[in-house]
Amino acid sequence: MSGNAKLRRSVMFQAVLLVVLMLASSNAPVGDAIWLNVPPTGTKCVSEEIQSNVVVLSDYVVVSDDHGHVPTISAKVTSPYGNNLHHKENVTHGQFAFTTQEAGNYLACFWTDSHTRGAGEVSVNIEWKTGIAAKDWESVARKEKIEGVELELRKLEGAVEAIHENLLYLRDREAEMRTTSENTNARVAWFSIMSLGICIVVSGSQIWYLKCYFQKKKLI
Amino acid sequence: MERKWRKIWGLIGLLLLNFVNNVSSLSLTITKVECVYKIVRSEGDIVSGNFVVVDHHIFWSSDHPGIDFSIISPGGDILHNLKGTSGDKFSFKAPRSGLYQFCFHNPLSTPETIALYIHIGHIPNEHNLAKNEHVDPINVKIAELREALEAVTTEQKYLKARDAVHRRTNESTKKRVIGYTVGEYILLTIASVLQVVYIRRLFSKSVGYNRI
Numbered sequence: 001m002s003g004n005a006k007l008r009r010s011v012m013f014q015a016v017l018l019v020v021l022m023l024a025s026s027n028a029p030v031g032d033a034i035w036l037n038v039p040p041t042g043t044k045c046v047s048e049e050i051q052s053n054v055v056v057l058s059d060y061v062v063v064s065d066d067h068g069h070v071p072t073i074s075a076k077v078t079s080p081y082g083n084n085l086h087h088k089e090n091v092t093h094g095q096f097a098f099t100t101q102e103a104g105n106y107l108a109c110f111w112t113d114s115h116t117r118g119a120g121e122v123s124v125n126i127e128w129k130t131g132i133a134a135k136d137w138e139s140v141a142r143k144e145k146i147e148g149v150e151l152e153l154r155k156l157e158g159a160v161e162a163i164h165e166n167l168l169y170l171r172d173r174e175a176e177m178r179t180t181s182e183n184t185n186a187r188v189a190w191f192s193i194m195s196l197g198i199c200i201v202v203s204g205s206q207i208w209y210l211k212c213y214f215q216k217k218k219l220i
Numbered sequence: 221m222e223r224k225w226r227k228i229w230g231l232i233g234l235l236l237l238n239f240v241n242n243v244s245s246l247s248l249t250i251t252k253v254e255c256v257y258k259i260v261r262s263e264g265d266i267v268s269g270n271f272v273v274v275d276h277h278i279f280w281s282s283d284h285p286g287i288d289f290s291i292i293s294p295g296g297d298i299l300h301n302l303k304g305t306s307g308d309k310f311s312f313k314a315p316r317s318g319l320y321q322f323c324f325h326n327p328l329s330t331p332e333t334i335a336l337y338i339h340i341g342h343i344p345n346e347h348n349l350a351k352n353e354h355v356d357p358i359n360v361k362i363a364e365l366r367e368a369l370e371a372v373t374t375e376q377k378y379l380k381a382r383d384a385v386h387r388r389t390n391e392s393t394k395k396r397v398i399g400y401t402v403g404e405y406i407l408l409t410i411a412s413v414l415q416v417v418y419i420r421r422l423f424s425k426s427v428g429y430n431r432i
Contacts, residue, residue, distance in 0.1 A: 034246065034338075035257035035319070046246045049335075049384060105247075123257075128246060152362045159369045166376045173383050177390055184394045191401040198405050202412045209416060217423065 033127035035063065036110070038073055040120060043111040050130055051169065052103045057134040059095040060110070063123040071122045073110050080104025089113065097134075132162040245337040245377050247274065248324075250287065255323040260314045260340055266367070267314055268374055269338035271324075272307035272381035275388065287332060288325040294318030307385075309378060314340075335381040339374050341367045 038044045050056065058077075064070040070092050077086040077096055081104070086096035090113050100106065112122050135158060141151050214220045248254055260267060273287050286304035293299050293315060300310050314320070326332055343363040344355050 033258075035259075037255065046248055047333075048246055049380075130245075149358060149362065152359075152366075156362070156366055156369060159366065159373070163369065163372050163376065166373070166380070170376065170379055170383060173387065177383070177387055180387075180390050180394060184390065184397055187394070187397055191397065195401060195404060195408075198408060202408060206412050206416055210419060213420065214423070219423065 033059070033125050036124050036126060037121040038110045038112055038124055040112055040122075043109045044124075045107055045109040046126070046128070047105050047107040048128070048130065049105050050100050050103065052100050054100045054131050055097070055134045056100060056106070057095075057097045057127075057129045058108065059093075059127040061093040061125045063125050064092075065123070072113050073122055073124060074113055075108065075110050077106065077108045079106060132158050245335070247333055247335045249331050249333050250324045250326045251329075251331045253323065253325050254334075255321050256336065256338075258320050258322065258338055258340065260317050260320055262342060263314055263316045264345070265314045265317075266311065266341045266343075267320065267338065268309075268311035268341065268371065269322075269336065270307070270309040270374065270378040270381070271334050271336040272378065272385060273305075274333045274335055274381065274385055285327050287334065288327070290323050290325075292321040292323060294320065307378075307382065309374075335377075335384070337374060337377040337381075339370055341370055343367060 036044055036046070060073075060075060062071060062073055072090045072092055074089040075086065075091070075094060076084065076088075077098075079085055079100075080102055085098050085106075086094075086108075088094050108126075108128075110124055137151065137155060140154070141147055146154065211220070246256075248256070258267075271289065284306075286306050289300070289302045289305060289308070290298055291300040291310065291312070295316065295318075299312055299320075302308055322336070322338065324334060344359055
C-alpha cells in the first residue's frame with residue numbers, strides 16, 4: 001500500500017533529519033516549521049489573514065529524499081490587492097520578509113517546475129512567522145545588552161503585548177459584526193413590511209387599472 | 221570558574237532551545253486529502269492547536285458532512301481522529317519525537333479552506349540533559365509562564381478564525397436579505413404586470429364574439 005511505503009519513507013527521513021538537525025542545531029534559525037507536500041501538477045497555496053503593519057518572515061527549503069536529485073520549486077507571494085511581493089523560479093530554498101501595508105489575506109503559492117516534474121510530490125519545509133514571532137531578539141539583546149533571564153522576560157512582555165493587541169482587535173471586530181447584525185435585523189423587518197406594502201399596492205393598482213379598462217371598453 | 225562557564229553555556233543552550241518555540245498559523249485549501257507535517261523535537265512536548273473550516277461556499281444545504289481530521293504519530297499510530305467537524309481544538313503530549321502528520325480529508329468535491337494553528341511547547345526538564353548539567357528552576361518557571369501565554373495565544377487564534385467565519389456568514393446574510401427582497405419586489409411587479417397584460421389580451425380580441 002502506498003500509504004505504508006510513504007509512512008516508512010517519512011519515518012526514515014525524519015530520523016535522518018533529526019540527526020542532521022542535532023548536528024546543525026547550534027546556529028540554525030529553525031523555528032520549527034511546517035512541512036507541506038507540493039503536488040507534481042498544480043500549486044499548493046497557504047494563506048493567512050494578516051493585519052497591516054505586521055512583520056512577516058518566511059523561509060522555505062525543499063526537503064530532498066534522495067541524495068542525488070534535488071527537485072526545484074517556484075514560489076510566489078501576493079498581497080491581498082494582488083501585488084507581487086516575492087517571486088522566484090527554480091529554486092531549492094529561499095526566504096522573504098516584508099511588512100504588511102494592507103490588512104487582508106496574504107497568499108504564498110508553491111509549484112514544482114516543469115523540468116523536475118514526474119518525481120512525485122516534493123516536500124517543502126516552510127517557516128512562516130508573523131508579528132511577535134518574527135522579532136529579532138538577538139539584535140535587541142545585543143543593542144540593549146541584556147541576556148539570560150531579562151531577555152526571556154522581555155520576550156514574555158512582547159508576547160503579552162501581542163495578546164493584548166489581539167484582544168483589542170477581536171473586540172473591534174466583534175463590535176463591527178454586532179453593528180452588521182443589528183443592521184441586518186432592522187433591514188429584514190423593514191423589507192418584509194415593505195414587501196407586504198408593495199403587494200397591497202400592486203394588487204390595488206391592478207384592480208383599479210382593470211376596472212378603468214373594463215369601464216372604457218364598456219364591459220362593466 | 222569551570223562550573224560558572226558550564227552554567228552559562230547551559231543557560232545559553234537552554235535559551236537557544238527556548239527560541240525553538242514555534243508558532244505557525246496558516247490557512248490551507250483542501251480538495252481531497254491534505255497533510256501538514258511538523259517535527260516535534262523532544263518527547264514529552266505538548267502539542268496543542270486548533271483548526272476551523274472557513275466555508276468556501278455558503279450554500280443551501282447545512283447537511284455538509286464536515287471535514288475529517290486525524291493526527292498520526294511518527295510511529296504510525298493515530299493519536300486523534302475526528303469525523304465530520306467544522307473546527308476543533310486539540311492538545312496532546314507527544315509520546316516520542318519525530319514527524320507528526322496532521323491530515324485533513326474532505327469527503328465532498330468542493331474545496332474547503334481550513335485555518336490551522338499548531339503550537340509545540342517545550343518545558344525543559346531534567347530528562348533530556350547531559351548528566352553534569354542541571355536545569356535552573358527559574359528557566360523552568362519562565363518556560364511554564366511562556367507556555368501559559370502561548371495557550372492564550374492559541375485560544376485567540378481559534379477565536380479569530382471563528383470570528384472570521386461568523387463574519388462571512390453575517391455578510392452573506394446581509395447580501396442575501398437585500399438581494400432576495402429586491403428580487404422579490406421586481407418579480408412581484410413583473411408578475412402583476414404580466415397578469416394585467418394577459419387579461420387585456422383576453423378581452424381585446426374576444427370582445428366582439430364572446431362575453432367572458
